[in-house]
Amino acid sequence: MTSGGWVYVTYTVAALGALALYLALPRGRASHRTAGFVFGVASMAGLLTVLRYGLGDPAASNLYFLILSFLTVGGAVRVVTHPKPVYSALYFVMVVLATAALAVLAGAEFLAAALVIVYAGAILVTYVFVIMLAQQSESAAGALTYDTTAREPGWSVVAGFVLVATLAGVILERPWPAAEGEAGVAASNALSIGREVLTRYAVSLELAGVLLLVAMIGALAIARKPVPTDEVPPPDETAPPGETGRRVRPF
Amino acid sequence: MTGDVTQLAVWILLAPLMGSILIGMIGLRGLRDRAHWLAILGVAAALVAAVMLFNDLRAIPNAERAAAFEKSHVVYDWFRADAPTGGRGWFPVEFRIDSLTSVMLLTVLSVSLLVIVYSVGYMRDHHGQGERGYERFFAFLALFVFSMCALVLAGNFLLLYLGWELVGLCSYLLIGFYYQKPSAAAAAKKAFLVNRVGDFGFGLGILLIYWRCGDLSYTYVFSDAGRAALDGYETIVALLLFCGAVGKSAQLPLHVWLPDAMEGPTPVSALIHAATMVTAGVYMVARCGAIFTASPTAMAVVAIIGGATALFAATIALTQFDMKRILAYSTISQLGYMFLGLGVHAPASAIFHLFTHAYFKALLFLGAGSVMHAMAGEIDIRRFGGLARGLKITAATFWIGGLALAGFPLFSGFWSKDEIIHAALNHAPILGGLALLTALLTAFYTFRMIFLAFHGPQRLPPGVEHAHESVAWMTVPLLLLSIGAIGAGGVAMASGDFNIHAWLGPVVAPHGEWSGAESHAGGEDLTLMIVSGALSIVGTIAAWYVYRRRPAIATVVPILLPGPHQLLYQKYYVDELYDALIVSPLRRLGRFCFGMDRYVINTLLWLITAVPRSIGFMLKETMQVGAIQGYAMGMAVGVLLIVWVVLAGS
Amino acid sequence: MPSRNWRETDIVVVDQPELTLSERLYLPQIFGGMRTTLRHMFSKAMRDRTVVQYPEQKRPMRIENYRGVHRLNRDEQGRVACVACFMCETACPAHCIHIEGAPSPWPDREKYPIQFDIDELRCIYCGMCEEACPVDAIELTPEFRLVGQSREEMIFDKEKLLMVFDQTRHLKPRKNPPITGYAG
């Protein structure tokens, strides 16, 4: 098939996927779920086909790549559609792990390790932490309405579809020039990454550090619960006397 | 050997800096009343390193000195820039380590160490608790020592400028130490702004050097090639550089900040407004001898401004009553001497005077601080007197400092001042005469102060029961400094490397730029020595006569001569003059600009913005619904548009 | 709505001890503690001295004051000593004693128990029954190894309680011989 033909296949797949996403988004009742699932399977198959055959990249026939693509996209869809926030977060962990594996496939081992350590190991734990703090595993009122109803799913899906279709069209139709330098795979290890980051991007690295510092201080300043210094409640008159702030010896 | 010296220089810089940073980090929480230890440790380490540096330099054989001293010690590649002409366009952190540097380092660090030790006693209340901001004070002092050492060690003009501005900053911080006091805050601001005037010229001079030479390192600029590149520009460059020196060293007409700077704590006055920072200008001119000597005009300007300032400040000092203010004017006057020395081709003598002056002026200031401590902050010499009975050590050391300042024979000031006067008489007799007159006045006002404060019947300001001597933290530095005040003149007579002329010779006159200087060695004109010694004695006796024997004269003179006295007492109305000529017009201009900005330009802007604002208002009412997703949708549409235009369109 | 469920009265200011450098570093102290445990770990003598291999070895114990399984005492003639006065049942805080009385066949008392059940699983072994009994018929033995495979068999009836007396008679003789003669 020609490249032009694949473009229309890709648009069809994107439309199918958009439809599936529209149907699968939570909207308070489960009636469309099955249809969404069917369309989703179809569009996923289409996507994998496009990835495998449509891009003229023989290396994409690698089975690992296809499996990981499936996990990544499927996980991302579940992140978006799952009505329970904790599951969303856990599916996102899956997305991150699959992305890390994809990075390994692309020869970016260091980035993969960093992705797992920082994203899955720290950022997402924080997400899970906050979600869990906010919502118990099974609240008495059942699932919360704002988790089970999507907001303007139609327009959003259309926007997403147009974006993906545009990008896909550009990716397919562009005559991508051949690679300029050496194949990056051979050189991509921790050492060369470190050399790159610490020499060419040294200033960016410093800036990233400053950014992290500022964010840390900012987060502390925002989230810290202030102790009311000047409006402390009046002391409880009924409390037993003699206990007020007494000093004791340690041992 | 050079590596060794470079390392020592790095330590000299790092030790006080580390002290300062550490105090800043843990001072408030951990150290508080112990904060001084880090400062003392840092500066003492730097002093030890400076002594070792001096020894290392002495180890260089005489024949190799000129070459070794011209070397620049690069420690760090700072940054590069395109040079406008020739030159390397390279700005490393580099040091110039030679005999001049070592003399300056020893002076700065030894005086600083003593002043910091003194401050330990001074900055406490009667219960031995540190004042508010105690640790801040020591952090600033250590930072100042770092800045001054950076200035002295600098191997190119960029670093010199860095140190120059850093000492200015420290001076601002320290003058404004009692920032709750409006007068202190104003004085700090004034010092900073007046210095800016001078520094502006200084910066222009450096830029001019860069423009001509394409390089700022001393090694290049002072070399034959560098001087050739500056050919035709020496006068303007030298005058611009001197402009900076005038600001920093408080010469006419930018002297106004220094007397006000006495608002800072007294150790600050002693350290940076008497002994070290204000000498930066002298050091800089001596360092840039290659440029200055190329221009006779510039040399004449230096000499004239120096001589005029010396006399001018001395006359003001005659009438003041505030002890620290008298000392401040005396400092200005002595700095004038140094510039006079530089201007009449006697740089070694100028540096020599700088060296001796550092000790006796620090001594005098610290003594004044001790008096102030005993008098509960009172410093007006009309309010107290006869303190010699209560403050024995302070009075004795103050006497020593006074004698040195007055140029009493055999005290350190005598030797150095004498050399300058000698050179001035040889070079420009009029200036020499002025200098002699100033010497007489110096002796007079010094002993006027001493007699009024320490002798006669004991009088104490209200609220002070009895004058008590200060703690050992304060008296020991006084005693040590008085040794310096007596003995520092000895370097003029010492032999070998310890003779200041022999030691500085290869640096200040390597190519014979300072012609006339090398012929002059200390105190060889016996007649002049006798004359100047006699003048100082006459001044002393006159002071004794007027203020002890016939105090009536002192009260009668202002009444008999109200005009001149008022002129002097009001410091020649310089501040008022500046106020009328510069400050008020500027303020009026500012007010006018502010009005323009506020009413004319703002109206215009308001009109221009009215259109988008009304569009925005309509959008706000219609599109802004308060849901983040709505905005995100807008962003998404925008991204889509960009993708379409950029990617699909091409 | 910040929660304010603390009061200032909740605050206790502990004057913290001044720690030396080695104490602030923690490590010397930690190593000290670990040394102690290591010493114990490798001293078999200490272990052998302190451990009692229970079923095989037993520690001597004071039997007079241990409160274990109940028994119903017999008098000299081998009859049950109980007079079915219900004092123990009344005193029992756990309500584990159940007595049914009947007119006594013997002349020296009016009543005797035809049924006397104690639920050993319910009992809290407080000894109140022992205190309450006027004729010292019910007593707690030092026997603590009490096992069973069902709830039912842990309800001890009169025969079983008497059997316990027979088995423990040598361990703990009946304290007070009955005050005889009150019934003639």
Add this chain to the structure above:
Amino acid sequence: MTAMVQDILGSQLGLSLCFIAVSILVILTAVAYCIYFERKIAAWTQDRYGPNRVGPLGLLQPVADGIKFILKEDFVPGRVDRVLFHVAPMVAFIVAMIGFVVLPFGGRIRWPWMEEGTELLLQGASIDIGLLYLLAVGSMAVYGVVLGGWSSNNKYAFYGAMRAAAQMLSYEIPMGLALLTVILATGALRLESIVDAQVAHAWNLLLHPVAFLMLLTTALAETNRAPFDLAEAEQELVGGYHTEYTSMKFALFYLGEYAHIITASGLLATVFLGGWEPVPFTRLLAGTTWGGWLHWIASSTSPLAGLVRLGVFGGKIAFFVFVFMWVRWSLPRFRFDQLMRLAWKGLVPVGMGMLAVQGWLLYRGTPVHWSAPVAEVLLLVIAGAVNVASGREITGRQASLLRAASVRGEVGGTPAR
């Protein structure tokens, strides 16, 4: 047949697969016996004998435990999140197990039938970023705990999970810093390279004692072991995150903890104790008789030497497992604010200082043989001195409360600085 076996064992993939298969069995057994040793060591520390009834010396106790775990009722409480409740123990166990694959167990060997010069690695997988892999796997361990605690719908379990999450996140940072120090010094992320570097120079324990202590501390915290077992503090939280678990699911948590300990011990042995090298400085001992043997063990490629190296490495792991247990029965548990303060105000600054010092030494090109340990110990002492100088230890929250009360004039003391 023989040729096929030779082929399989002679290829790296085949050898690795066989090795993994064998080591899974060995490690599962070892994990079960860890519980036995834990009980033994607890007993010895407390002057008792420990399990000694089932089998000789109680050696069959793990079997009995296993049977008991399997036979117990598998109870699922009401209103739990069923999926996560079942997944959590598996996550905990799997994550704890997959770290083993990169540990360098036995160095390089060459079978007699192989060509000269070809060598095989006696380990599961040798990857370029082995240390980062271990860190990444370790950072995933928190999910098992957190999911288990949250899905139980029990407030004690939930508290335990939250504590564990905060604790493991916090201690990952000093752990990374301590490892980075070693990485910086050795210049390798591959675990075999780190071992090789130690064989060539000296054990990192001698070169970086403070980094070792720090890694040991953080390893204790990462494995949720005493004195950092806040997540299962019995006195406060009943059983912590696994309060609601029973039977085999509980056993998985339990075994996962010990598997985690073994992984951490392997990491410690690899990075600091010279991996499979029997004693330090074997290269210097090559001349003497006994030293020659030791050198042969450390450097030979014969399969026999490889086997001995496996034993040596196993012995080192066993030693560290012992240390873990020893610490558990020696030190009391931290309070939560103390735990956090130790990480953020103690270990992280010291670790950063260590990293900076190490970087400086490398930059200066100073020989690290004595300077690194001296610098690190000095750093530790300075940190302690700063700690002493900084006054009383009152955490932010306490200080605010105290200040609030002091403003009202109800506490006599001055507000904490």
Add this chain to the structure above:
Amino acid sequence: MPYAVPFMMLGAVLFGIGLVGFLTRRNLIIMFLCTEVMFQGVLLNLIAMGLRHGNLQGQGFGLFVLVVAAVEAGLGLAIVVLLYRRRGTLDAESWRTMRG
């Protein structure tokens, strides 16, 4: 340049899914999660571009994406916690009054 184009396609798909999620979900935390999904798309794209150009700049920038994600998570979650404390709900709609 193996994989480069498929990676870009995958990145675009992830970005689109994340965008849809951000626009439709109402739970503040899930909205943040969706931005992280978009980050993953960008990350894949960076890796692909690095592959295409045969250098490591893509991976280097990937590390900076990580930094930004960490910063975003830290600050965003802090704000979410604060909002949750105020209203007791994570519904983004409950903050509709925040308009000029």
